[in-house]
Amino acid sequence: MDKVYTEIYFLDSFSSKVSKKRVDFNKEFLNEYNLDKDNFTNSFDKKLFTISKEKPEKVDSLLALRCRVSSPILEKIKHIYNIFSENYDIELQEMLILTLNDGGERFLRIRNEKNKRFVKMLFCWETINTMHQKGVIQPFGAEIIFEFNPDLSNLSTWAKNKVQGNYELKSYLRNFGILLFSHWSLIADSSRKRIISSWERCGEGKFNSKYIIKLYESYIFNYKKAKKDFKRKYGKISGWEPDRNFLISLDPPQKNIDTLVLMSKAIRQYISSTYTARQLSQEEESQIKSQEIHEIENSDSEISNKVITLLKNNGLGIVHKFINEDKNKWVKDSSRKLAWELYSKGLSQREIASKCNHKQAWVSKLLPEKRISEEIAQETALEILKFKEFTNFKEAPEKLDNLVDGLQNFLLIEQTDEKISLLRQFVRQEIEK
Amino acid sequence: MIKNSSQNNDYLEGIEISNEAIFLDPEKQFSIRELIIESLKKIIKEKKLKLSLGPELDLLNIKRPIILNKFDIQLVSSGMLADEVEIDIENCKEKGKGPQLFLAAQVEEDLNIVFFKGLLTSQEFIKIIKKRDIKSNKISIPISNFNGGIDKLLRYIRLLDTKSIPRVELDINPKVVNWDLITRKIKLSVTAALGTAGLIIFGPNILQPKLVANLSSLTPKDYEVKSFTRSSTKNSVCLLTPIAYKNDNNELVAKINIDKPIIYLLKPLNELSISIDKNIVWKKIASSTEKINGPIYWPIKPIKTKDKYKLLLRPQGSPFGSNLVINLETDQNIPLTNIDNFIDTLGDNKRKWIKAINKKIKSNRNLGISLLFSKKAPDTKELEKAKLQLDKLNACESI
Numbered sequence A: 001m002d003k004v005y006t007e008i009y010f011l012d013s014f015s016s017k018v019s020k021k022r023v024d025f026n027k028e029f030l031n032e033y034n035l036d037k038d039n040f041t042n043s044f045d046k047k048l049f050t051i052s053k054e055k056p057e058k059v060d061s062l063l064a065l066r067c068r069v070s071s072p073i074l075e076k077i078k079h080i081y082n083i084f085s086e087n088y089d090i091e092l093q094e095m096l097i098l099t100l101n102d103g104g105e106r107f108l109r110i111r112n113e114k115n116k117r118f119v120k121m122l123f124c125w126e127t128i129n130t131m132h133q134k135g136v137i138q139p140f141g142a143e144i145i146f147e148f149n150p151d152l153s154n155l156s157t158w159a160k161n162k163v164q165g166n167y168e169l170k171s172y173l174r175n176f177g178i179l180l181f182s183h184w185s186l187i188a189d190s191s192r193k194r195i196i197s198s199w200e201r202c203g204e205g206k207f208n209s210k211y212i213i214k215l216y217e218s219y220i221f222n223y224k225k226a227k228k229d230f231k232r233k234y235g236k237i238s239g240w241e242p243d244r245n246f247l248i249s250l251d252p253p254q255k256n257i258d259t260l261v262l263m264s265k266a267i268r269q270y271i272s273s274t275y276t277a278r279q280l281s282q283e284e285e286s287q288i289k290s291q292e293i294h295e296i297e298n299s300d301s302e303i304s305n306k307v308i309t310l311l312k313n314n315g316l317g318i319v320h321k322f323i324n325e326d327k328n329k330w331v332k333d334s335s336r337k338l339a340w341e342l343y344s345k346g347l348s349q350r351e352i353a354s355k356c357n358h359k360q361a362w363v364s365k366l367l368p369e370k371r372i373s374e375e376i377a378q379e380t381a382l383e384i385l386k387f388k389e390f391t392n393f394k395e396a397p398e399k400l401d402n403l404v405d406g407l408q409n410f411l412l413i414e415q416t417d418e419k420i421s422l423l424r425q426f427v428r429q430e431i432e433k
Numbered sequence B: 001m002i003k004n005s006s007q008n009n010d011y012l013e014g015i016e017i018s019n020e021a022i023f024l025d026p027e028k029q030f031s032i033r034e035l036i037i038e039s040l041k042k043i044i045k046e047k048k049l050k051l052s053l054g055p056e057l058d059l060l061n062i063k064r065p066i067i068l069n070k071f072d073i074q075l076v077s078s079g080m081l082a083d084e085v086e087i088d089i090e091n092c093k094e095k096g097k098g099p100q101l102f103l104a105a106q107v108e109e110d111l112n113i114v115f116f117k118g119l120l121t122s123q124e125f126i127k128i129i130k131k132r133d134i135k136s137n138k139i140s141i142p143i144s145n146f147n148g149g150i151d152k153l154l155r156y157i158r159l160l161d162t163k164s165i166p167r168v169e170l171d172i173n174p175k176v177v178n179w180d181l182i183t184r185k186i187k188l189s190v191t192a193a194l195g196t197a198g199l200i201i202f203g204p205n206i207l208q209p210k211l212v213a214n215l216s217s218l219t220p221k222d223y224e225v226k227s228f229t230r231s232s233t234k235n236s237v238c239l240l241t242p243i244a245y246k247n248d249n250n251e252l253v254a255k256i257n258i259d260k261p262i263i264y265l266l267k268p269l270n271e272l273s274i275s276i277d278k279n280i281v282w283k284k285i286a287s288s289t290e291k292i293n294g295p296i297y298w299p300i301k302p303i304k305t306k307d308k309y310k311l312l313l314r315p316q317g318s319p320f321g322s323n324l325v326i327n328l329e330t331d332q333n334i335p336l337t338n339i340d341n342f343i344d345t346l347g348d349n350k351r352k353w354i355k356a357i358n359k360k361i362k363s364n365r366n367l368g369i370s371l372l373f374s375k376k377a378p379d380t381k382e383l384e385k386a387k388l389q390l391d392k393l394n395a396c397e398s399i
Helices: A027-032 A042-054 A060-084 A092-099 A125-134 A140-146 A155-164 A167-174 A183-189 A192-202 A209-234 A244-249 A258-274 A301-327 A334-344 A349-356 A360-366 A369-384 A388-395 A397-412 A422-432 B032-046 B122-129 B149-159 B179-202 B207-216 B339-346 B350-363 B365-372 B381-392
Strands: A007-012 A017-022 A107-111 A118-122 A178-180 B014-016 B066-068 B071-079 B084-088 B101-108 B113-121 B138-142 B221-225 B235-241 B252-256 B263-276 B279-285 B292-296 B308-315 B324-330
Touching: A007 A060, A007 A092, A042 A060, A060 A092, A060 A140, A060 A155, A060 A167, A060 B014, A092 A167, A107 A125, A118 A125, A125 A140, A140 A155, A167 A178, A183 A209, A183 A258, A183 B071, A192 A209, A192 A258, A209 A244, A209 A258, A301 A334, A301 A369, A301 A397, A301 A422, A334 A349, A334 A360, A334 A422, A349 A360, A369 A397, A369 A422, A369 B149, A388 A397, A397 A422, A397 B149, B032 B066, B032 B071, B032 B101, B032 B113, B071 B084, B071 B149, B101 B149, B113 B122, B113 B149, B122 B138, B221 B308, B235 B308, B235 B365, B339 B350, B339 B365, B350 B365, B350 B381, B365 B381
Parallel strands: B071 B101, B252 B324
Antiparallel strands: A007 A017, A107 A118, A178 B014, B066 B071, B084 B138, B101 B113, B221 B235, B235 B263, B263 B279, B263 B292, B263 B308, B308 B324
């Protein structure tokens, strides 16, 4: 059983693994408070928090809280990692470096701005307050505790919300094409209609939709101002959490964040059930529209031949451009070259990902099939529109869409003679050059 | 944009960012408009396209549409998770100002990510909102109505003729919008005003009712001047002549075919200036004793063919910088009339004058008005009263 107030989880920089260690407490403090609890309680969290603030020079109460928050941080990070790691090349360790970076020491080394030397200071409230005044609190667990308000939420929820809104973590995931979002931005981005639907279908708690809508409307009004003020102060919105003043300004006024979190959870659940899980192989490969019209096949053969010649000329040029841009990275990562080769042989994204030892999102980003085919189709359409048979297409958006979609589809469907699409043939020709 | 990423969990934790999203430097600070504009520039640059993006000096003005390859496009934005997007329809309510296309961008402000969700053409937009009771200048529509991403935008603006997509024109608020109604109203009010006075002004001469009818067809144009200071209200410039229309670059252009055109104002200005090649050649600022209103005679040397003057008009009550700019261009299809030579041909013959005014009011408004207000016009009670009557006409306010 974990000892939530005496054991801390941290990323061991030597082993690069998550470790758990028992931290050192002052004997008097240990004797005064029974810290060896297996489970946390909100009242004990609050007690420790109050002591930390009221005795800002003391280390132990804050240290107990640091142990306490390490567990929800780890839990949340693992949760996010498990969700996304199936499709993305994200690293758990990298995510933990940013968030689980408190080793449970009693001292902090802080750089003195004047003489640029590091100074050893007690890891107490006074010290983190000084860091706060300088704009950055490290480690992340200390930031969570410093900004915690026990009246507004419990410490576990608070810690998980803070992980969700952690700017560094969001920036890291951004590089892989993942966007984390907070409860607050999700509510703000939602329409009245979505709020009603999500609450009626997935809402928990005693409140009816009328109450929730009233709360939502006042939230939207107040959030805009709060967001503006926060951005002016900190240069970003990440990290904003509703404070007491914000909650009181709502209609009906809120004592804590609980109902807002329930609203957000209802939306998350509602969206999850509305949208089906991403199927990369279905969505991004060969996006051939059902209403596909093969104008090329139906036109007379002279035009067909001209169009195919144009497609080939434009196609080879554009594929050359895309592959050439990527070639610079082949020395560092030979799997990129392999991915192009496998694509030219007709393998699916899933198969390419597996053979290249990467996740499917990596393949989808590397081989932008839709982008390449659209570019070829547009360039070809530009020339086709000069044919007298097609000039009136310039006047009609729907006709133009049909033409470009038709060309794009023609590039992506398997050619009967070659068994692979025209686009893959262009890639093959470029690779074999 | 939203695709569930919480497959085995109850709650959605995050979303996958589309491969087509644009990532800008996360360290830089941008406004939402800047993020969208910078993303568009990035796409144009990466694709090595030669597309003009304007208005060059006012690209960041959130109230203005952008002009991309001569297409008038209104940018609309929402957060990445939004299900609806709010659209400002103020421009759509004014004839000739509505956009041809709406481009929806989903923006992540902290991480500087922009995803172009897609397009709506003017016709598609009208179809979506046609059954709505529109009471304000904002309207929310589901973001799912926008489709095609940035590719569709590039398709349309690169491959379609500019005129293939009309501008949005909403007919929902007669006070501002219904131009036909406005025209009818003015005609009626002028006819009523001049009709009763017609016999007195012009006597029983058969020409007079014709002149009254012709004068009644003069429809002034009201041009809204936007102010971007919080405190100021909207002002407008009301012109009887010259009449300007927007060109493909969203600039107001008035075609001129006389060398000394009259500027006839039906609402007072704070400032009026004339410039050529970015140099101000004439300027007048209103004072407590001297208003800028009514007919302003061309104050500088006569216009020559190919001269390109700009009129800068700042309405009363508008702060500095809130101006209307009208480009004066000579009409290439009609020879430039030398007003003095024309007047010489009329001599002192009152009948000739009235006949000429009658004729020109119809075919060449500026010339007709210039003749009516010419200092060389015969001194007749009829013309004086007609001028006064026209001067009193406050058609823009009466709408």
